[in-house]
Amino acid sequence: MPFLLPIQIRDKGINDDRCLLGWVSTIYGADWCSKVDNEKNAVYNNSNIFVFPTYYDRECFPLSILEAMSFGLPIISTNEGAISEIVDDNINGFIVDKRDIQQLVDRILFLYNNRDKLNDFGNSSLEKFKNNYSLEIFENNFKNIVDKVME
Numbered sequence: 731m732p733f734l735l736p737i738q739i740r741d742k743g744i745n746d747d748r749c750l751l752g753w754v755s756t757i758y759g760a761d762w763c764s765k766v767d768n769e770k771n772a773v774y775n776n777s778n779i780f781v782f783p784t785y786y787d788r789e790c791f792p793l794s795i796l797e798a799m800s801f802g803l804p805i806i807s808t809n810e811g812a813i814s815e816i817v818d819d820n821i822n823g824f825i826v827d828k829r830d831i832q833q834l835v836d837r838i839l840f841l842y843n844n845r846d847k848l849n850d851f852g853n854s855s856l857e858k859f860k861n862n863y864s865l866e867i868f869e870n871n872f873k874n875i876v877d878k879v880m881e
Contacts, residue, residue: 774801778848779841782807785828789813799859804851806837822854 774780780798782805790811798805799816805823807813819825824837841848861867 770797771801774798774803777801777803779803779838780805780823781834781838782813783826783828783834784808784810784813786810791816796859796863799855799863802852802856804841804848804855806834806841816858818854818858822851822858 774797777798780795780803782792782795782798784792785808787810792807792811792813795805795807795813795816799822805817806826807817807823808828809825810828814825817823817825824840826833826837841851
């Protein structure tokens, strides 16, 4: 029942300039890819929190979470696949129980009402991204794997 989340948030009094965006796509390889990327980046730049409450049992390592972290956003997600390795509960975001709408609403409201924690989580997300998931880190890790295979 995902339609309950906006209702519960509205009932808590958050309905002024907040929005629940939903899916923002990127189509790789298209001629207009940079336009789509710019629009997606604008969404991240204008966001305060990234919420990804998946219950898809084959969700393994969502790149959308890494993208959001690269923009310094706190993350709220569920414990599926490697998400709990990306999101450190109560450090750079929250891990919530699958399909627990009330817990999800409570975590969103907590960050809405605690700007210091929201900023701390966002800074932690950006730091974790830079230290573990940046392109430079990826390239170094990949090179190390290739070097080991070639030995």
